[in-house]
Amino acid sequence: MSKPEKLLEIKDLCVEFGNKKKKYVAVNHVNFDIYKGETLGLVGESGSGKTTIGRAIIRINETSHGDILFKGRKINGKIDKALDQEVIRKIQMIFQDPMASLNERAKVDYIVSEGLYNTRNYRTEEERKQKVEQALLNVGLLPEFASRFPHEFSGGQRQRIGIARTLVMEPELIIADEPISALDVSIRAQVLNLMNDLKKRLGLTYLFIAHDLSVVRFITDRVAVISKGRIVELAETETLYNNPLHPYTKGLLSVIPIPNPRLEKHRKVDFYNPGNHQCDSKTSKWVEAEPGHFVLE
Amino acid sequence: MEAPVSILSVKDLVIRFNLRGKTLTAIREASMELYKGESLAIVGESGSGKSVFTKAFMGLLDKNGWIDSGSILYKGKDLARYKTEKDWLKIRGKEIAMVFQDPMTSLNPLKTVGKQVQEAIELHQGLKGEAAKHAVVSILTDVGISEPEKRYNQYPFEFSGGMRQRVVIAIAIACRPEVLICDEPTTALDVTIQAQILQLLKSLQEKYNLTIIYITHDLGVVAHVADRVAVMYAGDIVEIGTSEDIFFDPQHPYTWALLSSLPQLGEKGEPLYTIYGTPPNLFKEIKGDAFAPRNPKALKIDFVHRPPYFDVSETHKAKTWLLDPRAPKVERPKSIEAIRAKWEVV
Amino acid sequence: MSSVLKKPNDRIDETLFTLAEYDARAAELGGYSNYSYWRSTWQVFLKNRVAFALLIIILVLLFFTVIQPYLPNQKLPNEIYLDPATKMQLRNHPPDAEYWFGTNSIGQDLWARIWSGTRTSLYIGVVVGFLTALIGIIVGAIWGYVRKLEHLFTEIYNIFDNIPTTVILVLLTYIMRPSLSTLIFAMCITGWLTVARQIRNLIVIIRDQEYNLASRCLGTSTARVITKNLLPYLVSVIMLRIALAIPIAIGMEVFLTYIGLGLPVDIPSLGNLINEGRLVMMSPSLRYQLFFPAIVLSVITISFYVMGNAFGDAADPRNHV
Numbered sequence: 001m002s003k004p005e006k007l008l009e010i011k012d013l014c015v016e017f018g019n020k021k022k023k024y025v026a027v028n029h030v031n032f033d034i035y036k037g038e039t040l041g042l043v044g045e046s047g048s049g050k051t052t053i054g055r056a057i058i059r060i061n062e063t064s065h066g067d068i069l070f071k072g073r074k075i076n077g078k079i080d081k082a083l084d085q086e087v088i089r090k091i092q093m094i095f096q097d098p099m100a101s102l103n104e105r106a107k108v109d110y111i112v113s114e115g116l117y118n119t120r121n122y123r124t125e126e127e128r129k130q131k132v133e134q135a136l137l138n139v140g141l142l143p144e145f146a147s148r149f150p151h152e153f154s155g156g157q158r159q160r161i162g163i164a165r166t167l168v169m170e171p172e173l174i175i176a177d178e179p180i181s182a183l184d185v186s187i188r189a190q191v192l193n194l195m196n197d198l199k200k201r202l203g204l205t206y207l208f209i210a211h212d213l214s215v216v217r218f219i220t221d222r223v224a225v226i227s228k229g230r231i232v233e234l235a236e237t238e239t240l241y242n243n244p245l246h247p248y249t250k251g252l253l254s255v256i257p258i259p260n261p262r263l264e265k266h267r268k269v270d271f272y273n274p275g276n277h278q279c280d281s282k283t284s285k286w287v288e289a290e291p292g293h294f295v296l297e
Numbered sequence: 298m299e300a301p302v303s304i305l306s307v308k309d310l311v312i313r314f315n316l317r318g319k320t321l322t323a324i325r326e327a328s329m330e331l332y333k334g335e336s337l338a339i340v341g342e343s344g345s346g347k348s349v350f351t352k353a354f355m356g357l358l359d360k361n362g363w364i365d366s367g368s369i370l371y372k373g374k375d376l377a378r379y380k381t382e383k384d385w386l387k388i389r390g391k392e393i394a395m396v397f398q399d400p401m402t403s404l405n406p407l408k409t410v411g412k413q414v415q416e417a418i419e420l421h422q423g424l425k426g427e428a429a430k431h432a433v434v435s436i437l438t439d440v441g442i443s444e445p446e447k448r449y450n451q452y453p454f455e456f457s458g459g460m461r462q463r464v465v466i467a468i469a470i471a472c473r474p475e476v477l478i479c480d481e482p483t484t485a486l487d488v489t490i491q492a493q494i495l496q497l498l499k500s501l502q503e504k505y506n507l508t509i510i511y512i513t514h515d516l517g518v519v520a521h522v523a524d525r526v527a528v529m530y531a532g533d534i535v536e537i538g539t540s541e542d543i544f545f546d547p548q549h550p551y552t553w554a555l556l557s558s559l560p561q562l563g564e565k566g567e568p569l570y571t572i573y574g575t576p577p578n579l580f581k582e583i584k585g586d587a588f589a590p591r592n593p594k595a596l597k598i599d600f601v602h603r604p605p606y607f608d609v610s611e612t613h614k615a616k617t618w619l620l621d622p623r624a625p626k627v628e629r630p631k632s633i634e635a636i637r638a639k640w641e642v643v
Numbered sequence: 644m645s646s647v648l649k650k651p652n653d654r655i656d657e658t659l660f661t662l663a664e665y666d667a668r669a670a671e672l673g674g675y676s677n678y679s680y681w682r683s684t685w686q687v688f689l690k691n692r693v694a695f696a697l698l699i700i701i702l703v704l705l706f707f708t709v710i711q712p713y714l715p716n717q718k719l720p721n722e723i724y725l726d727p728a729t730k731m732q733l734r735n736h737p738p739d740a741e742y743w744f745g746t747n748s749i750g751q752d753l754w755a756r757i758w759s760g761t762r763t764s765l766y767i768g769v770v771v772g773f774l775t776a777l778i779g780i781i782v783g784a785i786w787g788y789v790r791k792l793e794h795l796f797t798e799i800y801n802i803f804d805n806i807p808t809t810v811i812l813v814l815l816t817y818i819m820r821p822s823l824s825t826l827i828f829a830m831c832i833t834g835w836l837t838v839a840r841q842i843r844n845l846i847v848i849i850r851d852q853e854y855n856l857a858s859r860c861l862g863t864s865t866a867r868v869i870t871k872n873l874l875p876y877l878v879s880v881i882m883l884r885i886a887l888a889i890p891i892a893i894g895m896e897v898f899l900t901y902i903g904l905g906l907p908v909d910i911p912s913l914g915n916l917i918n919e920g921r922l923v924m925m926s927p928s929l930r931y932q933l934f935f936p937a938i939v940l941s942v943i944t945i946s947f948y949v950m951g952n953a954f955g956d957a958a959d960p961r962n963h964v
Binding site for chain 1: 678680852853854856857858859860861862863864867871872875876
Binding site for chain 2: 045046154155156157184185186187188189190192193196197211212213214215217218219251252255256257258259260261262263264265
């Protein structure tokens with residue numbers, strides 16, 4: 001069986017903020033690949049750099065070192081217009097807060113079509129309307145919603161409008177930046193089901209950025225754990241949850257509350273103390289502890 | 298074992314708001330008992346009214362809101378009748394204190410942390426000057442802040458999110474309240490900090506004999522901290538019982554839906570159980586059960602008459618017609634039975 | 644009240660205890676909110692009775708300045724009227740049935756002059772108001788949104804800001820002949836600064852909101868982001884600015900006339916009229932020549948200020964409760 005194609009490759013990526021005097025290194029020599037058709041989870045706490053990586057891929061943040069390769073071609077730094085257009089079409093992003101990620105003063109029709117207008121990826125007005133309708137149906141919304149404004153919808157519906165907006169571009173890779181953190185608990189399930197369903201039907205690839213390890217287990221094929229700008233562990237999902245190797249991962253797993261009262265009340269929490277482990281020293285190495293399971297030592 | 302003592306008793310509370318000329322009924326005849334020394338979790342999603350419900354206990358409703366009917370009995374007095382600030386000042390802080398969700402906005406950015414805690418201590422413990430300062434340092438140590446003398450003179454922006462929340466908790470505890478209401482105290486914090494804060498609250502509860510109400514939407518947190526759980530939907534408490542009652546023997550379809558949609562219960566590759574639709578419009582009068590339009594297992598009567606409480610056991614009751622003896626036997630979703638099978642045997 | 648039954652066992656139809664039909668689509672359709680931004684804005688504005696009354700007054704005033712020349716028996720503003728008895732110039736004639744506001748020191752009808760002057764001043768105010776708003780918005784938007792040009796624009800703003808407005812106005816009026824267009828030009832050159840700064844500050848606040856990032860990810864051009872994403876949020880601020888710009892411009896014109904740099908005397912304006920009135924202020928019988936234009940100017944200024952502020956408050960979504 002042939003090895004799956006690498007859709008995205010991150011090589012030795014660094015992203016810095018601030019000027020030369022006061023530099024803040026958000027992403028510190030990060031390496032990982034995303035294979036076509038998989039959902040890769042990127043998990044970390046706030047300030048770990050996970051959102052920065054997502055935004056660097058989609059070219060909102062500038063990188064200071066390293067390469068991002070999409071289907072073998074470098075897409076960070078200065079690129080020509082044709083490649084830029086291709087990146088816009090093929091790589092899309094779902095944002096965290098459905099209340100802030102839609103333009104309140106625009107109709108849903110415009111919001112979903114915005115990308116189409118920019119890339120002129122349609123021939124007639126009819127075709128554009130058709131694409132919008134199809135996108136809305138794909139996310140489980142009714143086509144008549146196109147003439148309404150965002151404030152008329154609930155959080156879950158708004159998030160689905162955000163997803164429709166990306167689908168209409170026919171992307172290959174979708175970066176989902178905490179897509180369900182701002183949603184109600186019962187709505188999260190809807191959106192997760194939708195994302196899985198779309199993946200199967202449309203052959204999408206996801207980079208799923210999150211801080212909630214319990215959700216990630218359900219939806220991802222492989223998981224990377226990131227802390228303070230460095231990836232500390234990367235493995236297939238079940239392997240990571242059953243056999244975490246890095247102390248930070250172990251610490252994270254031990255503090256997730258399990259919705260089981262009998263178990264929870266007696267659980268001993270094992271707090272990760274970063275002082276105990278020198279994982280940000282220059283001598284740390286990225287080691288393959290077992291096939292497909294990488295750890296920073 | 299001594300019988301639980303009820304310290305707060307809410308009966309058929311109705312709270313309305315005046316919004317852009319129209320009336321919104323945020324709380325629709327909700328009732329609840331709070332027993333001394335327990336941890337009660339109020340679970341609900343946005344729009345369920347959980348924050349409004351508890352704010353009414355402290356007179357913190359917005360200006361355009363009012364208590365329409367019902368009673369809140371606390372130590373023999375009906376708080377629902379309180380109208381003046383003077384009345385509420387006897388309750389706020391001293392008897393009932395609150396910890397809010399966002400530690401960034403709960404603290405005054407222009408005053409040092411020590412000053413803010415000291416204000417609370419001077420007001421409620423009657424200490425002054427040096428004695429007050431000692432008390433501040435001691436309380437900061439209680440909440441787990443290291444180097445409290447140094448931290449006394451620092452401003453909130455010099456603290457991390459978790460530390461700020463500890464300060465907020467310190468201020469709440471300084472008043473030596475009977476009841477502490479924590480409104481999503483850890484939602485804005487990272488998961489490791491969340492665990493620490495929950496542990497802190499547990500230890501403080503033991504030390505100061507507090508009764509705590511946790512408002513949250515996170516069922517994991519609920520499992521960790523709660524003795525009893527109240528499930529809120531559309532301004533009403535639809536099910537209430539002990540933690541084990543709710544997790545292992547839920548009766549209301551909304552509770553089933555909440556529990557089923559947990560990703561921890563999901564089978565990879567299979568879709569998660571979901572509830573379609575959105576919560577009802579509280580501007581309109583709701584006929585029957587508020588959850589009926591979204592409930593695949595709704596009975597015809599759910600659209601006509603509102604269900605009363607049905608007792609499941611001494612500790613457990615739910616507002617659903619499914620518990621009426623005349624109702625047909627409805628199977629709980631497989632995922633709920635799976636919870637029992639997987640987790641009840643531990 | 645809701646039908647919570649006290650005794651569940653009686654009076655319920657047994658057949659109701661059967662499963663109802665479940666319509667998933669109906670659940671999806673739950674209409675969420677009927678909040679309309681402009682409707683709420685208008686409602687909040689209406690609650691402010693004073694502002695609403697002033698709005699009516701201004702509209703009546705505007706209407707009247709437009710139709711006044713077409714009413715019967717109106718005099719011409721620049722015509723010098725002669726006393727029919729003496730055939731001399733009807734100087735400083737106090738208000739009476741014929742000359743409702745009296746005449747000025749060379750015999751011109753004050754009533755006609757005031758309305759003509761109001762027309763001119765309002766014209767100046769509106770044109771300057773709109774033009775400064777336009778320039779201010781364009782500059783402010785680019786300044787706030789395009790990061791590469793931010794530094795350059797800040798320097799330009801600082802330069803303009805540090806030169807006293809009066810100096811610029813005096814210079815320009817001196818170089819170019821005093822006329823209506825000169826005045827408008829001069830006021831536009833200096834008036835756009837405040838608008839630009841305000842717009843820029845607001846744009847800086849909203850430019851990094853998620854929906855703007857989303858637009859960037861979709862490849863939306865800067866111009867489209869500014870016009871479709873940012874400016875619609877600023878409409879209320881823009882209208883407030885225009886509402887305030889009108890009395891400011893009129894006041895500026897009065898000031899310039901006072902220092903001798905205003906319009907030529909043959910174009911009546913509120914500034915000219917007030918200036919003429921000021922010259923005869925000292926004698927009590929002639930004070931009417933100052934009162935009437937001053938009252939008109941005050942009404943216009945106060946009305947626009949109050950209305951503008953009331954509208955600005957009403958347009959703030961936080962006040963929509």
